[in-house]
Amino acid sequence: MSDEHIHRTRHCVDVDARPGVVYGLIADAVRWPLFFPPNVHVERLEFDGRAERLRMWARANGEVRSWISQRTQDPQERRITFRQTRPQAPVETMDGTWTVEERPGGTSRLTLLHTFTVAGDRPDDAAWVERACDTNSRAELGNIKRLAERWTRLDELVLSFEDSVRVNGPAELVYDFLYRVSDWPELLPHVSRLDLAEDTPGVQVMTMDTVTGDGSAHTTESVRVCFPHAGRIVYKQTATPALMEAHTGEWSVVPDATGVTVLAQHSVVLREEAIEAALGPGAGLGSARRYIREALGRNSTATLHLAKAHAESAIRVL
Incomplete structure (x- = not known):
C-alpha cells in the first residue's frame, strides 16, 4: 500500500481535568453511547483486561454505521490503540490511537489520531470518511x-434505573410488541406520532411525539438496535427533551421456568442549565432527577403492561 492512499486525521483538546479522569472516560467504551453524541451502542465481545473486541454502532454523516474494532489499552502510558477488523464500506482499513498527556497544573491534552484507506482510493469516498471522522x-x-x-x-448528573413486569406468556410475543414500534401510536396513550425507517434489518431510526403526565409534548429522535435471538432492543435518543443531555436505554425480555420478566432500563445525563427553565425557579438536580425518574418510568411501565396484555391475551385466545 503506497503512502498516497493512506489518509490521516488528527484532533486534540485541552481538558481542565486530571489525565486519569480523561483516560477513564475513553477506556470505558461500553458507556460511550451515554457520553459521546455519535455513538449509538457498543457491545463488548471480548476483554482480558488489556485487549478487547467491540461491536460498535454510531452515526456517521447522518447514517447509522456498524463495525468491529480491536482495542488495546495501556493505562500506564494512558494510550489506547484501535483497529477496525470488520469495517463497513467505503472504509477499507481504519486504525488509530487515543493518547492522554499530562499538562502543567495537572490538566490534560487528549489527542485522537485516525489512519484510514478506502477501496480504490475514490476521492468522494475518502472525503466522506474524512468528514465523518472530523465531525464525530x-x-x-x-x-x-x-x-x-x-x-x-x-x-x-447521571441517573440510571429500571422497571420490570412479569408476564405469563411467550417471550416471542412480548418481544414482537416491543419491536413493532410503528404500531405504538395506536396502542400507547402517551405516543401521538411515530415515523420509522428500517433500511438495515434490525436497525430502526424513529421520530416520536410523546405526551407527559403534565400534558406537555416532546419530540424525540432515536436509533434502536434489535437483537431478536437475545430478546433485547437497545436504543439511543439522538434528539432529547430539554432536561436531558443524553438518554440511552434497553428493553429486555428474559424467560425463565415460570414465565417472562420484561425490563425497561434507562440511563440519562441531566442538562443542569435547563432545569430552572423546565421546572421553575429554585429547582435543582434533586427535582430534575425525581421528575425524569417519574416521567420516563411512567411511560415505559405503561409500555411494559401493554406488552404483557398483548402476550397474555394471545394465550387466552389460543
Whole structure:
C-alpha cells in the first residue's frame, strides 16, 4: 500500500481535568453511547483486561454505521490503540490511537489520531470518511472535555434505573410488541406520532411525539438496535427533551421456568442549565432527577403492561 492512499486525521483538546479522569472516560467504551453524541451502542465481545473486541454502532454523516474494532489499552502510558477488523464500506482499513498527556497544573491534552484507506482510493469516498471522522471526533472530544471537567459531579448528573413486569406468556410475543414500534401510536396513550425507517434489518431510526403526565409534548429522535435471538432492543435518543443531555436505554425480555420478566432500563445525563427553565425557579438536580425518574418510568411501565396484555391475551385466545 503506497503512502498516497493512506489518509490521516488528527484532533486534540485541552481538558481542565486530571489525565486519569480523561483516560477513564475513553477506556470505558461500553458507556460511550451515554457520553459521546455519535455513538449509538457498543457491545463488548471480548476483554482480558488489556485487549478487547467491540461491536460498535454510531452515526456517521447522518447514517447509522456498524463495525468491529480491536482495542488495546495501556493505562500506564494512558494510550489506547484501535483497529477496525470488520469495517463497513467505503472504509477499507481504519486504525488509530487515543493518547492522554499530562499538562502543567495537572490538566490534560487528549489527542485522537485516525489512519484510514478506502477501496480504490475514490476521492468522494475518502472525503466522506474524512468528514465523518472530523465531525464525530470533534463531538467526542468536546463531550469528553465537558464531562471530565465536571467529573466530581458526574454521579449527580447521571441517573440510571429500571422497571420490570412479569408476564405469563411467550417471550416471542412480548418481544414482537416491543419491536413493532410503528404500531405504538395506536396502542400507547402517551405516543401521538411515530415515523420509522428500517433500511438495515434490525436497525430502526424513529421520530416520536410523546405526551407527559403534565400534558406537555416532546419530540424525540432515536436509533434502536434489535437483537431478536437475545430478546433485547437497545436504543439511543439522538434528539432529547430539554432536561436531558443524553438518554440511552434497553428493553429486555428474559424467560425463565415460570414465565417472562420484561425490563425497561434507562440511563440519562441531566442538562443542569435547563432545569430552572423546565421546572421553575429554585429547582435543582434533586427535582430534575425525581421528575425524569417519574416521567420516563411512567411511560415505559405503561409500555411494559401493554406488552404483557398483548402476550397474555394471545394465550387466552389460543
